[in-house]
Amino acid sequence: MSEMQAQEPQFDAIVVGAGPSGNAAAYVMASEGLNVLQIERGEYSGSKNVQGAILYADALEKIIPDFREDAPLERHVIEQRMWTMDDRSHTGVHYRSDDFNEEKPNRYTILRAQFDKWFNARVRAAGATVLFETTVTELVRDLSGKVIGVRTDRGGNPIMAPVVVLAEGVNGLVGQRSGLREEVKPGTVALALKEMHFLPREVIEARFNLSGNEGVVIEAMGTITKGMTGTGFLYTNEESISVGIGCIVDDFVEGGETPYGLLESFKNHPSIKPLLAGSEIKEYAAHLIPEGGYRAIPQLYGDGWLVVGDAGQFVNAVHREGSNLAMTTGRIAAETVVMLTRKREAMSRANLAIFAKRLEETFVMKDLKKYKGIPGLLHGGKAQFFGTYPRLISQAMQTWFRVDGVDKKSKEGAILRSFREARGWRGMMGDAFRLVRAWR
Amino acid sequence: MNQPLHSVVCIKQVPDSAQIRVHPVTNTIMRQGVPTIINPYDLFALEEALRLRDRFGGKVTVLCMGPMTAEDSLRKALTFGADRAVLLSDRYFAGSDTLATSYALSMALLQIAREFGAPDIIFTGKQTIDGDTAQVGPGIAKRLGYNQLTYISKIRDLDPDGGALVVERRAEGGTQVLQTKLPVLITMLEGSNEMRRGSIETALAAARAQVTIWNAAAVGIEDLTRCGLRGSPTIVKKVFAPGARSEKAAMIGAEATPEASAHAVIDAIFGRMPAIEAQLFETAAQAAY
Amino acid sequence: MAQQPQAGGGNSRAGTKKELPEHFKAYKHVWVAVEMEHGAVHSVSFELLGEGRKLADKRGVELAAVVMGESRAELDAAAAQCFEYSADLVYLAQDPALAHYRNETACQVLTHLVNTYKPEILLLGATNLGRDLAGSVATTLATGLTADCTELEIDEEGSLAATRPTFGGSLLCTIFTLNFRPQMATVRPRVMPMPARQEGRSGRIIEYSPAINEADIITKVLDFIADRDSDKASLPYADIVVAGGLGLRSAENFQLVKNLAEVLGAEYGGSRPLVQKGWITADRQIGQTGKTIRPKLYIAAGISGAIQHRVGVEGADLILAINTDPKAPIFEFAHLGIVADAVTLLPALTEAFANRLRINRLAS
Numbered sequence A: 001m002s003e004m005q006a007q008e009p010q011f012d013a014i015v016v017g018a019g020p021s022g023n024a025a026a027y028v029m030a031s032e033g034l035n036v037l038q039i040e041r042g043e044y045s046g047s048k049n050v051q052g053a054i055l056y057a058d059a060l061e062k063i064i065p066d067f068r069e070d071a072p073l074e075r076h077v078i079e080q081r082m083w084t085m086d087d088r089s090h091t092g093v094h095y096r097s098d099d100f101n102e103e104k105p106n107r108y109t110i111l112r113a114q115f116d117k118w119f120n121a122r123v124r125a126a127g128a129t130v131l132f133e134t135t136v137t138e139l140v141r142d143l144s145g146k147v148i149g150v151r152t153d154r155g156g157n158p159i160m161a162p163v164v165v166l167a168e169g170v171n172g173l174v175g176q177r178s179g180l181r182e183e184v185k186p187g188t189v190a191l192a193l194k195e196m197h198f199l200p201r202e203v204i205e206a207r208f209n210l211s212g213n214e215g216v217v218i219e220a221m222g223t224i225t226k227g228m229t230g231t232g233f234l235y236t237n238e239e240s241i242s243v244g245i246g247c248i249v250d251d252f253v254e255g256g257e258t259p260y261g262l263l264e265s266f267k268n269h270p271s272i273k274p275l276l277a278g279s280e281i282k283e284y285a286a287h288l289i290p291e292g293g294y295r296a297i298p299q300l301y302g303d304g305w306l307v308v309g310d311a312g313q314f315v316n317a318v319h320r321e322g323s324n325l326a327m328t329t330g331r332i333a334a335e336t337v338v339m340l341t342r343k344r345e346a347m348s349r350a351n352l353a354i355f356a357k358r359l360e361e362t363f364v365m366k367d368l369k370k371y372k373g374i375p376g377l378l379h380g381g382k383a384q385f386f387g388t389y390p391r392l393i394s395q396a397m398q399t400w401f402r403v404d405g406v407d408k409k410s411k412e413g414a415i416l417r418s419f420r421e422a423r424g425w426r427g428m429m430g431d432a433f434r435l436v437r438a439w440r
Numbered sequence B: 001m002n003q004p005l006h007s008v009v010c011i012k013q014v015p016d017s018a019q020i021r022v023h024p025v026t027n028t029i030m031r032q033g034v035p036t037i038i039n040p041y042d043l044f045a046l047e048e049a050l051r052l053r054d055r056f057g058g059k060v061t062v063l064c065m066g067p068m069t070a071e072d073s074l075r076k077a078l079t080f081g082a083d084r085a086v087l088l089s090d091r092y093f094a095g096s097d098t099l100a101t102s103y104a105l106s107m108a109l110l111q112i113a114r115e116f117g118a119p120d121i122i123f124t125g126k127q128t129i130d131g132d133t134a135q136v137g138p139g140i141a142k143r144l145g146y147n148q149l150t151y152i153s154k155i156r157d158l159d160p161d162g163g164a165l166v167v168e169r170r171a172e173g174g175t176q177v178l179q180t181k182l183p184v185l186i187t188m189l190e191g192s193n194e195m196r197r198g199s200i201e202t203a204l205a206a207a208r209a210q211v212t213i214w215n216a217a218a219v220g221i222e223d224l225t226r227c228g229l230r231g232s233p234t235i236v237k238k239v240f241a242p243g244a245r246s247e248k249a250a251m252i253g254a255e256a257t258p259e260a261s262a263h264a265v266i267d268a269i270f271g272r273m274p275a276i277e278a279q280l281f282e283t284a285a286q287a288a289y
Numbered sequence C: 001m002a003q004q005p006q007a008g009g010g011n012s013r014a015g016t017k018k019e020l021p022e023h024f025k026a027y028k029h030v031w032v033a034v035e036m037e038h039g040a041v042h043s044v045s046f047e048l049l050g051e052g053r054k055l056a057d058k059r060g061v062e063l064a065a066v067v068m069g070e071s072r073a074e075l076d077a078a079a080a081q082c083f084e085y086s087a088d089l090v091y092l093a094q095d096p097a098l099a100h101y102r103n104e105t106a107c108q109v110l111t112h113l114v115n116t117y118k119p120e121i122l123l124l125g126a127t128n129l130g131r132d133l134a135g136s137v138a139t140t141l142a143t144g145l146t147a148d149c150t151e152l153e154i155d156e157e158g159s160l161a162a163t164r165p166t167f168g169g170s171l172l173c174t175i176f177t178l179n180f181r182p183q184m185a186t187v188r189p190r191v192m193p194m195p196a197r198q199e200g201r202s203g204r205i206i207e208y209s210p211a212i213n214e215a216d217i218i219t220k221v222l223d224f225i226a227d228r229d230s231d232k233a234s235l236p237y238a239d240i241v242v243a244g245g246l247g248l249r250s251a252e253n254f255q256l257v258k259n260l261a262e263v264l265g266a267e268y269g270g271s272r273p274l275v276q277k278g279w280i281t282a283d284r285q286i287g288q289t290g291k292t293i294r295p296k297l298y299i300a301a302g303i304s305g306a307i308q309h310r311v312g313v314e315g316a317d318l319i320l321a322i323n324t325d326p327k328a329p330i331f332e333f334a335h336l337g338i339v340a341d342a343v344t345l346l347p348a349l350t351e352a353f354a355n356r357l358r359i360n361r362l363a364s
């Protein structure tokens, strides 16, 4: 990090990154009249971004209420399937409701490359200056240590602003290099792989029992992750299916499974394969997801800087929410900066603490706090949660549904026995207890 | 010529064709999510124009005909260092073939001449990756009466005052060295240079620059039947996917060792095509003498 | 700046309905603009004459060739060859200013001939020269031009149906020029087969002396630097081509392709990514944006067989694919395939070929 004599600021704020958090922050500040510079290393907003992707309307509505009018949305979700899988079967809970065919649907599938591009066009229309294909290399500080600007890989003079919003995503290299935060730890990030499978819309609609822009979401766990902590997913887009799987990086390192092999075998699972049959792979991407939860959240503000989105570890892994936390943290950071600018107050650590305080009152911090024990629990008990139980459930279902001349009472007995033998009453009680405690 | 050099570079925004997919049933192009890029060949033209500006001063204007979203490509060209950008956009241009495209672009070039000064050099890429015809450049040259220099690999010499120009042109079997005079239209060969990266100051200026946007009327097009589909003599009647060969490759089983496999492969080749065997042996025999 | 050329079609500029304006009804016969450089006819012109013959026969019209140049001897030789490749008629333009190809002069001559003798179809090679000329002639005549055709047909109504790849080669489209004449198309070398030569066949010659004033021509040819033979790839016309793709993994391994090519007396080439990586030069790229080849034997090692590659090699008589992936698309259009590691198979193949040829050499 370089130190600089104070110099005239050129912008009211600089936003590093143009993902959902950076776009939310830049949009809110620019629409409130601030002179904003946003810097994105990708060719355009969304070019490097990876997500499943489910968009939760609520967080965006609070920023752009009429987004439905022109945002590139794929399908609105009317059916959620939760699957527990062993190697040959899945046991599912499916929830489908016509209520989701509401006027303002609650969840949508999106393609990030298009969605981010749209969002960013709105950012520019709101008056922000946006640089693409430009990477922020470091923060610039004054002699007192306050962040006063950034340097980029295009060289030249640094660009100055009283506050820098770091919306740089999970790796958070700028923050790290500037000593604002630690390196991401392999135990608290998941590596997720995702493919887009192209299929004609009629085929998707027939295969998933959909009409119009209705969509289905499948979330899956079980032996598909080969004993590692992680989940798989399959989302229907307009003319493609997103399919992916992710596991904690430590587990990959330990187990020696290759991420690609894992995705291949997930795609070839007898419950998944027919859903993808005849499709053509359109793109392939790998990305990290911060899954450390509440305990992994770094320092979020300081003199002249704020952290939002994945860079602040704002992901609710249990509910697969990330982009909504990103947009919400981006919005609140922006509102904080707008308020301080209006009042002509300094972007000091003490003043920016308002950001963290306000976050405490939102679902973001409340949810992350509620689930703070889950990441550790799942990781610690991965053998049971991602192996033993899914297998037992499948076996039980099979015993129960197969008609083979065995009486029902004996079947019940066999099912109970299988659970007891595999995990012991104590073990099961303990798992259940820990799960309930972590969930509360 | 005593005024500073004015180059205009025609750039086209094209779908990144590596990512285009074809609907297996209807055989139509699925544009969903296909990113657009500046036609890669046009970047060589732009860089060449920037180099001339570095040497002789003057201005570089970029011109693109396309939908409003093509503004992104023009802005990108400004980020590389172009001085001004013009977008020619009108729904009447939809469905233009090369004749209609070169008409619209030449009208825009005349308008550029009126507003910003006549271009001394008009650059185009060798060809586009979507239209892939290499016809628009020659079309513009003919319409404006500019000397046409296609497949140029190098600008050797330029005397901006006298207007004399020496270029190297890729021809069949060799390189032509041509001497000619400004004004000229140059279609630039690929690989002739490498696109620069704009400085942070250029990038900032580009992000805030105003792109000039003209419709048909703004460039003085009165006869709209010369534009778009109506102005295009060629008619695309049918689009279809290439047929699959009825029989797939006959597979040669891999043997235990590469050596054994190699012999199996040679046997298969000679078995299918004795003529090849005969020819090889003949050449080998001749080589022996 | 010069005047805009006048549009040729009056009010009914295009449209899908076929209603040829009266003044185009006199347009008849199929023409090939012959490409001549340094005294010799480019083979693409013969390939076009072969194709033009079929079109002319279907239309029941004549096939004509246009040759232009400076030396009478060279022009006569070219005309004689055109007759042997089935032209009925040769338009022979002779002028000192036509010594080397220049757009200005060639465009002027060809436009004049078309306006005078009115062909319904005009074909050119999709070479640098052909594309340079075709683009400016079509604009001057204000007619339609379809570039890089892979198939030419006459439809039921007697119109030229020109088929070409589109959208980066993922699709083909068929294009018509219904209401304008001539209907123009370019075709790349080696896309059409070389027709049989009919020795001793002859035909009529119509001469034209354009009387060009060299002083009026702004562009001068200062020099011509011929490609050095050593690094000049004559891929399109090679009998055997060995090519490698990304499956070879490194520039060093690409040497294995060259080694096999040398033993076979073959040309070597590769897929486009290899050009981008700098393993081979651009003139050795095979495919849609590289060279179209038509060898007797094509050996593709570590090439997946993307459509853009496929369109450049489909004319080969025998395609052998070496690929580790049994599902690689190249096996869809290769004739022979082996699922094997090219890095180990290529040296073995080189060795085995060398051995067999050596044995044969000893035997002879």
Ligand SMILES: Cc1cc2nc3c(=O)[nH]c(=O)nc-3n(C[C@H](O)[C@H](O)[C@H](O)COP(=O)(O)OP(=O)(O)OC[C@H]3O[C@@H](n4cnc5c(N)ncnc54)[C@H](O)[C@@H]3O)c2cc1C
Binding pocket: A016, A017, A018, A019, A020, A021, A022, A023, A039, A040, A041, A042, A045, A046, A048, A049, A050, A051, A052, A053, A054, A055, A056, A134, A135, A136, A137, A167, A168, A169, A170, A173, A174, A192, A193, A194, A244, A246, A287, A288, A289, A308, A309, A310, A311, A314, A315, A320, A321, A322, A323, A324, A326
């Ligand atoms: C496979 C997968 C599936 C997911 N599914 C969902 C889902 O269904 N729903 C959901 O809500 N969330 C989901 N998430 C999480 C969600 O994608 C993230 O939480 C969200 O993208 C975070 O947004 P962000 O703006 O903080 O970061 P990002 O989207 O990562 O954006 C960061 C941006 O900063 C840029 N950048 C980084 N460094 C620099 C630099 N130095 N200079 C300039 N620019 C820089 C990057 O290029 C990038 O554009 C998923 C994530 C993955 C990986």
Ligand SMILES: Cc1cc2nc3c(=O)[nH]c(=O)nc-3n(C[C@H](O)[C@H](O)[C@H](O)COP(=O)(O)OP(=O)(O)OC[C@H]3O[C@@H](n4cnc5c(N)ncnc54)[C@H](O)[C@@H]3O)c2cc1C
Binding pocket: B016, B017, B018, B129, C168, C244, C245, C246, C247, C248, C270, C271, C272, C273, C274, C285, C286, C287, C288, C289, C290, C291, C301, C302, C303, C304, C305, C306, C307, C308, C309, C312, C322, C323, C324, C325, C328, C340, C341, C342, C343
């Ligand atoms: C507009 C446009 C124009 C294009 N024009 C052309 C063109 O003219 N020519 C062209 O070639 N491409 C062209 N392309 C690129 C084309 O789409 C493909 O990307 C390219 O042909 C792929 O090259 P490849 O087969 O070498 O590489 P890949 O597709 O990466 O294939 C490598 C293959 O090697 C196999 N392999 C791996 N290891 C081994 C081993 N040890 N032994 C044997 N096999 C192995 C793999 O299974 C794979 O099938 C064009 C693309 C676009 C968009």
Ligand SMILES: Nc1ncnc2c1ncn2[C@@H]1O[C@H](COP(=O)(O)O)[C@@H](O)[C@H]1O
Binding pocket: B010, B011, B012, B013, B039, B041, B042, B063, B064, B065, B066, B098, B101, B105, B123, B124, B125, B126, B127, B128, B129, B131, B132, B133, B134, B135, B136, B137
């Ligand atoms: N719509 C357009 N806008 C600007 N330039 C174009 C356009 N279409 C073609 N060109 C230019 O003409 C060249 C040849 O295009 P094409 O004839 O389509 O292969 C391109 O490399 C561009 O420089």
